[in-house]
Amino acid sequence: MRRQTGGLSPGNDGSGGMTEPPHTTMDGRSWQLLLLLSVLWGGSFFFTGAAMRELPPVTVALARVTLGAAFLLPVFKMLGGTWPKTAAGWMPFLGMGLLNNVIPISLQAAAQLYVSSGMTSVLNATTPVFGVIVLAAFGEEKLIARRAAGVVIGLLGVAILRGDAFGSDTAQTTGILLGLGGALSYGFAGLWGRRKLAHVPPITSAACQLVCSTAVMAVLASVVEQPWRLPVPSADAVLALLGLGAFSTSLGYIVFFTILRRSGATNTLLVTLLIPVTAILLGHFVLGEPLTAREIGGALVIGSALLVIDGRLPGWLRKKARAGAAT
Numbered sequence: 001m002r003r004q005t006g007g008l009s010p011g012n013d014g015s016g017g018m019t020e021p022p023h024t025t026m027d028g029r030s031w032q033l034l035l036l037l038s039v040l041w042g043g044s045f046f047f048t049g050a051a052m053r054e055l056p057p058v059t060v061a062l063a064r065v066t067l068g069a070a071f072l073l074p075v076f077k078m079l080g081g082t083w084p085k086t087a088a089g090w091m092p093f094l095g096m097g098l099l100n101n102v103i104p105i106s107l108q109a110a111a112q113l114y115v116s117s118g119m120t121s122v123l124n125a126t127t128p129v130f131g132v133i134v135l136a137a138f139g140e141e142k143l144i145a146r147r148a149a150g151v152v153i154g155l156l157g158v159a160i161l162r163g164d165a166f167g168s169d170t171a172q173t174t175g176i177l178l179g180l181g182g183a184l185s186y187g188f189a190g191l192w193g194r195r196k197l198a199h200v201p202p203i204t205s206a207a208c209q210l211v212c213s214t215a216v217m218a219v220l221a222s223v224v225e226q227p228w229r230l231p232v233p234s235a236d237a238v239l240a241l242l243g244l245g246a247f248s249t250s251l252g253y254i255v256f257f258t259i260l261r262r263s264g265a266t267n268t269l270l271v272t273l274l275i276p277v278t279a280i281l282l283g284h285f286v287l288g289e290p291l292t293a294r295e296i297g298g299a300l301v302i303g304s305a306l307l308v309i310d311g312r313l314p315g316w317l318r319k320k321a322r323a324g325a326a327t
Helices: 028-051 057-078 087-111 117-124 127-137 145-162 170-196 202-224 235-268 271-285 293-310 312-326
Strands: none
Touching (some): 028 057, 028 117, 028 235, 028 271, 057 202, 057 235, 087 170, 117 271, 117 293, 127 145, 127 293, 145 293
């Protein structure tokens, strides 16, 4: 991707290794894949919430990246992927693994100790907002008026979610800050991918970063939570972990790459608008989480911010204005 407004999440490959296709109109097949991806990635918050009823957050994050790597490796080998030959060759993937998996997945899992999976998914949707800020701060992209406006609108959406949390609800404040920390890490992952992995095939970037993430998370979990001392999880928790690794991580990457090839990075960004819808509905109907007007309002405002950053909303308004002037 020669241009991207930041890391996509929870499955941002960060590789930057693909250019926009010549035709970026979304056809029916691409829309179907986009909806599927929103279910896979939105489901990650549902699976995490279900698993964390019995397991602590770092252990859940470890299971996610480990199972994701295990399911993705056969595809990697089938496509002729090759491993880095030296320790130096692994370093870019280690950095991406930290920024794109270890830090954000752990923070967002921890956030779900304090706020609902739906709200965590809405906070995750601020990733492109942080991506714009990070890329502008490090001189990768100019903070043009449209993107600056999108950032302001996105922050307004977060303020709606926050409500009076910083004044009275310490637990909710903690959850919001953890969720935003995960989104910020994804923003830095976009910068890292652009600078360090620009010419790496996306499937190689995905597989290698998951392998590195698994190694780091294994050490972290051993120090923080010692998973081998935990009670054996129930069948429901095991199924949630399998869903998290197989569907939300491994299959999610494969669908993401397919959309990227068919329709380009700009259209793929639209999945960020759909993920909160899937996550909120799954959380409400399956996990029994309350569906609040504040979550819905915050999601709508953040979605508007993404459309402004992406350029679709201003472009649509200009097109309508020209059509009105012509008549």
